[in-house]
Amino acid sequence: MNLLASPRLAGRFADMSGLPCTNLRVSSLNLSRQSLLRTLSSDVTGSRISTRCFSSSRRNNNQPTTKEIPPTPSLPDQVRLLMRRVPYPVAIITSTDPSELNNPTRAFRGMTVSSFNTVTLRPDPIISFNVRRPSETLTALQSSGRFLVHLLAADQAPASLARDFSRGNHNLSIASGESEFEFVPHMPTLSTSTSTSTPTGGEGAEVSSTETSKPQPSPAPLPLPLLRRKPTPETKESDVSFPFVFECLLHPQNVTVADHTIVVGRVIRALSPDGRHGGMNAETNTPFSADELCLTYANTHFWTMGTEI
Numbered sequence: 001m002n003l004l005a006s007p008r009l010a011g012r013f014a015d016m017s018g019l020p021c022t023n024l025r026v027s028s029l030n031l032s033r034q035s036l037l038r039t040l041s042s043d044v045t046g047s048r049i050s051t052r053c054f055s056s057s058r059r060n061n062n063q064p065t066t067k068e069i070p071p072t073p074s075l076p077d078q079v080r081l082l083m084r085r086v087p088y089p090v091a092i093i094t095s096t097d098p099s100e101l102n103n104p105t106r107a108f109r110g111m112t113v114s115s116f117n118t119v120t121l122r123p124d125p126i127i128s129f130n131v132r133r134p135s136e137t138l139t140a141l142q143s144s145g146r147f148l149v150h151l152l153a154a155d156q157a158p159a160s161l162a163r164d165f166s167r168g169n170h171n172l173s174i175a176s177g178e179s180e181f182e183f184v185p186h187m188p189t190l191s192t193s194t195s196t197s198t199p200t201g202g203e204g205a206e207v208s209s210t211e212t213s214k215p216q217p218s219p220a221p222l223p224l225p226l227l228r229r230k231p232t233p234e235t236k237e238s239d240v241s242f243p244f245v246f247e248c249l250l251h252p253q254n255v256t257v258a259d260h261t262i263v264v265g266r267v268i269r270a271l272s273p274d275g276r277h278g279g280m281n282a283e284t285n286t287p288f289s290a291d292e293l294c295l296t297y298a299n300t301h302f303w304t305m306g307t308e309i
Contacts, residue, residue, distance in 0.1 A: 087296040087303060088114040090162050092150040093129065094183075094225040095141035101222075108183050108225035109137040112166040114297045116149065125267040126251060130260050136169050138261060141250060146188050147265065148224050149246040152295040154304035157181075157229070158241045159295060162302065181241070182230050185223035189247055189269045226271075243294060245271040 073081065091113050100107030111131070119126040127149065131138045141147040152158035161181050164173055173179040229241050248265035255262040293305040 084299045087298040089116050090114055090152050090159075090295040090297050090302065091116040091129065092152065092162060092165050092227060093137060093141070093147055094150065094227065095137055095147040096144055096222040096224055097136070097140040098143050098222060105183065105185075107140070107222065109140040109169055110165050110172070110225065110227075111135060111137040111169075112162045116151075119264065126264060127246065127248065127267060128262055128264045130262055132260050138263070141263070142254075144222060145250045146221060146224060147248050147250070148186065148226060149248060149265075150227050150242045151244055151246075153241050153243055154291070154293065154295045154302075155241065159302040161227075161241075162295070162297075180230055181227055183225040184228050186226035186247075187223055188221040190221075240273055242273065243292070244273075247271065 092110055093113055094108065094110040097107040097109055113129045113131065115128075115130040117128055119128050129149075152162060157180060161174075161179065164171075164179065169175070174181055174183065224247070226245065227242060246265075246267045247269040248267050251264035251266050253264050255264075290305050290308060296303045296305065
């Protein structure tokens with residue numbers, strides 16, 4: 001760091017024994033930087049106690065400043081910040097609230113989750129995701145026993161829709177008609193197969209009686225809200241904002257942990273608008289390319305997948 005002399009900079013050299021202080025104008029001294037520092041560092045002869053002080057228009061600007069050490073984050077904050085580095089799949093869960101029988105479209109509920117995952121594939125495919133309570137969508141799917149899981153394409157429009165659904169059902173642009181997406185009623189698949197899983201709870205988890213009882217879908221199930229982009233002349237025929245959708249029945253085993261519920265569902269149907277099944281093209285048997293992989297979320301942003309390693 002270079003020392004810069006200024007005509008306005010003044011030094012004060014004082015003796016604590018009571019001798020008067022002498023004002024030094026730096027601009028009037030013909031001293032080199034080393035000589036100036038030696039002069040300001042020398043003792044006063046005959047003084048019992050000697051000290052040096054150097055002042056300018058701002059007092060004590062030569063005093064060392066103590067660097068504040070930021071406090072250590074709590075363990076929950078540490079985990080939260082570290083897990084921002086981990087990409088998660090983005091899914092929009094939709095369901096229908098049975099209490100709105102007179103107006104099914106008003107009964108449509110939806111939420112964005114980044115905790116979607118598969119639990120097992122056999123004998124039945126089972127999926128799971130976490131929901132923070134309270135949640136209108138959680139109430140709807142627990143009451144109806146049915147829901148849809150939409151996986152999103154890695155594009156700007158689906159990402160904006162996911163952010164919209166993360167703000168709650170009362171703030172949806174899709175409900176006011178301002179969104180470029182819309183709900184389409186989907187008639188649920190009738191399924192008679194049952195699950196033989198028995199509910200268990202691990203340490204720190206509790207399974208309530210209402211969540212372990214087998215959900216009873218209504219004999220005439222209400223239509224489920226299926227998301228799609230509004231058809232317009234500008235819409236490309238190849239546009240697939242939702243590469244696939246899982247239609248699910250609520251599984252008997254749903255676990256409550258603190259302020260979250262781990263929802264478990266059984267997939268009874270896979271909807272794929274582009275005609276593909278699994279990771280292959282049904283006609284050419286060609287794997288998906290990187291730009292066809294689904295939307296992910298990490299570090300508070302949405303991402304597309306990168307290069308294969």
